[in-house]
Amino acid sequence: MKKYFFLVIFGLFFSCKDSQVIENKKDTKDEQSFVFNSKSFDFLPSSTTNSVYKRKQYVFSYSEKHEQSEWVAYFLDSNSFSSRHYERPFFNEDPLVTTHSADWRNYKNSGYDKGHLCPAGDRKSSYEDYKSTFYTSNISPQKHDFNSGIWNTLEEKTRYWASKYGGIYVVTGGVLDTDLKTIGREDVAVPKYFYKILFTKDGSKMIAFLLPHKVSNRPLYEFVTTVDEIEQKTGIDFFPKLEDAVENRLERNDSYKDWSF
Numbered sequence: 001m002k003k004y005f006f007l008v009i010f011g012l013f014f015s016c017k018d019s020q021v022i023e024n025k026k027d028t029k030d031e032q033s034f035v036f037n038s039k040s041f042d043f044l045p046s047s048t049t050n051s052v053y054k055r056k057q058y059v060f061s062y063s064e065k066h067e068q069s070e071w072v073a074y075f076l077d078s079n080s081f082s083s084r085h086y087e088r089p090f091f092n093e094d095p096l097v098t099t100h101s102a103d104w105r106n107y108k109n110s111g112y113d114k115g116h117l118c119p120a121g122d123r124k125s126s127y128e129d130y131k132s133t134f135y136t137s138n139i140s141p142q143k144h145d146f147n148s149g150i151w152n153t154l155e156e157k158t159r160y161w162a163s164k165y166g167g168i169y170v171v172t173g174g175v176l177d178t179d180l181k182t183i184g185r186e187d188v189a190v191p192k193y194f195y196k197i198l199f200t201k202d203g204s205k206m207i208a209f210l211l212p213h214k215v216s217n218r219p220l221y222e223f224v225t226t227v228d229e230i231e232q233k234t235g236i237d238f239f240p241k242l243e244d245a246v247e248n249r250l251e252r253n254d255s256y257k258d259w260s261f
Helices: 127-134 150-164 227-234 244-251 256-260
Strands: 034-036 039-041 052-055 058-063 068-076 113-116 139-142 168-174 193-200 206-212
Touching (some): 150 168, 206 227, 206 256
Antiparallel strands (some): 034 039, 068 168, 193 206
16 A cells, blocks of 8 residues: 655645645655644644545545544634535545545445544535535444434534634544454444544643543543543554653643633
């Protein structure tokens, strides 16, 4: 499988205008730079698959083995969402993924929703942005009561925090373990846990949520964990270019109160 890298520069949004994927070789210096708090640093996580793709609405690392993305990353602020009501498009295979993302028919009669990773509600500044979330590279099998319940609650709260903090960086995905249940002819993996990591654009606060893939009426703060724990579960280094002292301090934080108030 070919390996990819990309250059992405963040101010308050992706500066790239066109969807693209660029070959990435191990001996090539990473160029995933972002403008962040008047400094340049790499916001994007590492990739365990070396299959990273970008479009202007979000960036993702695709796992062919699991037929879904191990993470999707994007910037979210109040300009990203709106009260507009768009016609809901059909899900389609992602033309960026060279190994072909899963066919939507894998989900048919499976008992699982096509659960968005980057929610359609986070990309409503235009119909083009909204439609971009309906690629199968951006979905994962989710139980309906989980998708429409606690997971939806976290998505809605994330939009609230994006407005409150003037913009946040979001990284989200399922924990892609071995020996997972699969659905469909292409064996799309069903994660047992889903995570979401949020990072304020001023670099002062970070919080991580790890949710078991099941219906829950528990409050969100009970699902707060450390980024360190999610890194242990996934093998992903989420903020490899942060200064070590800053990374260590932020990634071990598990205080909902410090984040929310």
